[in-house]
Amino acid sequence: MRVMAQMGMVMNLDKCIGCHTCSVTCKQAWTNRAGTEYVWFNNVETRPGQGYPRRYEDQEQWKGGWQLNKKGRLVLKGGGRLKKLFGIFASPVQPELKDYYEPWTYDYKTLIDAPLGDDFPVARPKSLITGEDTKISWSANWDDDLGGAPEMGHLDPIVEKVRRESEDKIKFAFEQTFMFYLPRICEHCLNPSCMASCPSGAIYKRVEDGIVLVDQDKCRGWRQCITGCPYKKIYFNHKTGKAEKCTFCYPRVEIGLPTVCSETCVGRLRYLGLFLYDADRVTDAAAVTDVTDLYESQMDVLLDPNDPEVAAAALDQGIPSDWLDAARKSPVYALAKVYKVALPLHPEYRTMPMVWYVPPLSPIVDLLSEQGHDAEDNGNLFGAIDALRIPVEYLAELFTAGDTDKITEVLRKLAAMRAYMRGITMGQKPDPSIPAAVGMTPGNMYEMYRLMAIAKYDERYVIPKAHVEQAHDLEEMGCSVDFEGGPGMYEDSPFGEASGRPTPVAVENFYALKDRQTSDTPAGEQSLRGRVNLLNWDGNGSPVGSFSEKRDQPRAAPPSPADLRPPTDGGAL
């Protein structure tokens, strides 16, 4: 057993409202440079839809990921080592810019510079590639919210597949059936095919946290990784001639901050934490014969951090004990392996992806409520999950390699949780038969509800800091945490707020951010002595003096958390 730690992410798709905030903040942080105009390390796709780049899931076309050869051994779908080398002069299968989209900007200057005339000046779209006028005809989320679905919906490779398998049952009802959002980042796979495809060996997996990175100095631009990645999450920077990819925001994660996409997620649907896995078993697990067994074999690779044998082996192999603690508290492990509600995206690519998804129940709930049913009744929900074949089959193609039983199991759990908690919230007697119907105890179910519905920042993001002697040098040269009294330095200076030496900006950001994200009081309440700093106000509470007093009677107090106490049936975890 070779225990290794892996940073993982879980996204709860029911909470995604498709606002693209994660994409935008990620782009601002990482890909707002020349050469990466078309690159979105994080993108949000509307499903059903073609995705970005278009139809990336059609591996018969794009040849990403792994497959089994005749002898049952794992080989790259794009071809073996020799074939890759012979194809190096012109990558035989590679998405072109038109498969992503041609990035553009607008000629805003005309709006100001145009001479006086009868017509209003227009900011024309200009291609960021050629600099010429361009016609905008596609983008990273052109089919957002099912835009153009009647014409293009059938181009979704999964729709194609589901249709093929169920013939005309869904032929026309399809477009009205359901919709959900799928935010995607690099999967930071345990068995990455991009890495295996790289002729230079420039892509590597970090031993400490499993983050997959491209060594920009070693990359020579052979472009094989782009073909190799079935999720098409490696991009070619056409200015530098190097491959670039999602970094899991490693500079942030190293100091215990969540990734930018997680941090800025409006729906708070992302969870970050550690997995422990057995690195020796990865290849075998990825090579099981039946694709529908891949989910199970991937689960088997994950190790239980509470198992003393695993803990001993982990310590033995140099995983620090605070990392073990973090692994025990890991929300992603809980969602994936304990509650078994998070599923890997496309396990059939055999890359062992480490970004997991809680599948959305909303397509089913929406449909039920549209038809006038009580969409939170467990009987209705269970019935609908069994009856609504199309959404279930579609989700199965995404998350369980087509196995509808597994996805049904997960959806039933989510439905049960919804119905069970609805009962409690409405003051009814908890119905233990609901959790029992999905093989859970009431206590278990309540814990799962807590994690999925009301987990605080610290519970959603359990990120152990990197162990380095110079951790304080992470953000700024020569800036140290013990600057003027260390972590306490954020407090008042002797002669007022701005006195003393200027605070290194990184330290200020780090502590201000942490302070703001983890406290229940308005930011800077103490340090500003009651004064209001609207720039730092995070909407948490209302700073004194910033709003006029309410004239009308006070609103009814919200239900206190005590009302949501777990049932006392002794069903603790």
Place this chain on the structure above:
Amino acid sequence: MWDVLLWGILPYVMVAILISGTIWRYRYDQFGWTTRSSQLYESRLLRIGSPIFHFGFLAVIAGHFFGLVIPMSWTLFFGMSQDFYHLNALLVGGVAGVCTLGGIVILIYRRRKTGPVFMATTTNDKMMYIVLTAAIVLGLWTTLASVFSGEHGHNYRETVSPWFRSLFILQPDIAAMAAAPFSFHIHTLVGMILFVVWPFTRLVHAFTAPLHYLFRPYIVYRSRDQEPGQIRPVRRGWAPIGTQDRTRDKR
């Protein structure tokens, strides 16, 4: 005098620049060491032109090795007559040369005619293309010249090849090279210029041909840098780190 300069001194200058330039660039410009592929912009012509050019070029290199390094006495010893050798060199070399030339013509046409590809072409690239194309054309000329100039044409294995080998033992046989016809002189000269500019152009990607891919494990684990976040000192290099944003108000 000119002969000494061209065939006695220049080769060593060329080698010195080639080696030291490559080492310098390898040390200081890892980030700029790339194929700078333009496949993202255009794929159709590249898929035809690039493999033809590259495989042709590899064959040309093999041919040069065979012609320059292996002495005539060896091939004669193994029973390969001069006529047979010459025919072979003409056929195989001619095909390889034509492929290389055809490939590069396709690639240059593509580069000029595809807007984004042309925009991504630097002055450095243009100079390189001139030298590279000149070397290829002149090389083909030597081959063609030997076809049309009489029975066997000039036997470079009695002039150029001995000179080439003599360079390695630091006793350049200048007289042998001087005896070769003009077409060989000019081809050799342009070839040397090509090698001089090689380390300073995108051609360096050839020096890191990823042959080790055949032997390395598929999954690469690497420890985090032990001193993370330490900003590397800005060193003088070939190209500045990062890229300049496109000037948008070029209009």
